[in-house]
Amino acid sequence: MRLDLSYDGTDFHGWAAQPGQRTVQGELEQALSRIARVPVQVTVAGRTDAGVHARGQVCHLDLPGPVLATIPGRSDRAPADALVTRLAGLLPADVVVHAAREVPAEFDARFGALRRRYRYRISDGPTVHDPLRRDVLRHRWPLDVEAMARASRALLGEHDFLSFCKPREGATTIRTLEQLSWERPEPGRTDEGLVVATVVADAFCHHMVRSLVGTLLAVGEGRKGEDWPAQVLAARTRQSSTRTSAGSAPLCPPQGLTLEGVEYPAEADLAAQARAARVLRG
The missing domain is CATH 3.30.70.580 (Pseudouridine synthase I, catalytic domain, N-terminal subdomain)
Known part of the structure; x- marks a missing residue:
């Protein structure tokens, strides 16, 4: 079921x-x-x-x-x-x-999934903050959405995201990041005025989405350059950053993050997808 x-x-x-x-x-x-x-x-x-x-x-x-x-x-x-x-x-x-x-016996909610889609919502100014919404992070500094979008491109594709994950013993930290986009929806659209990140991958390791967003927030605030996320990715470490080198990604708060959806293959392909995912993640 x-x-x-x-x-x-x-x-x-x-x-x-x-x-x-x-x-x-x-x-x-x-x-x-x-x-x-x-x-x-x-x-x-x-x-x-x-x-x-x-x-x-x-x-x-x-x-x-x-x-x-x-x-x-x-x-x-x-x-x-x-x-x-x-x-x-x-x-x-x-x-x-x-x-x-009811679904076929081959259906596996975890290993049968093709991809997961998350959104992270941020209000970066008092004019757009709604105190009734509990799915939005209230941020104290204005964000440069275009800079965050440009900096995100280096993270797309298949990489070892060790710097962005809390790894489990014996499990891989290699993931395929399909989308990491940023926008500020215009008036009349859902989430208008907020800063919204959409993150899609075949799977995510522990804390990965919050670490991706935390790293990009530093770019949006102007504290780090647009090449900073790529440096964090290349570091492949759980050690903290120093003044001279990139380290593990900072973790942003959880309240702005929402799992929006999970995509599965056609029923005929469920068993094959689950088998492949078990091998890949094991």
Whole structure:
């Protein structure tokens, strides 16, 4: 079963379940287990940090046929439709499951994904800051969006992003960055007046998006030249920067970051994509 969901990450200690912490996975698995009356575990497309939001998150779970048949209760609804309705009654207000559907056994929310798309939203002046929005970083200095866009180009393509990642033992930090663009939407467009980064890659390692944005903020503020991100990339290090050399990327706050969507191949290609991703990431 595939679930498509959104959440406001402000009051969560990230996605991944942790003892004694309020997490998205913890809330979702608790609700699913109450409905199914058996322990349920989910696999997510991309684990988000504490304070990070999602508009297009995807996860999958496996339910035995007899358990699936009990979900509609006495109604004649399909199990997937009934699951969405019942989850709405159990989940807190800051998590919404928009859709559920049965998918082939080959579907894997994590390894089957072709690419993930994030957006980071920044207000760099009091005229555009909306205190009601919790998905925007309030920044104290004006940003040069054009300089940030030019500096981002050197990061596109396949690279070792060690300087931008918190690596896991035994896992690769090589990723293919497909898009890193910056814009200030004009009046009448969504997010008008904000500074918006769109970041797309086949996958991301831990803290990668926040580190990319943190590095480009230094360029936008004028503290670093447009060649600075390329220097950080070439350093391939977790050591801090010095006065004479580039080091690991600075980490920006989480609240401006939103997972916007995850793209998957056609059903016929799901198994091949999952196999390839496991080899690549292992």
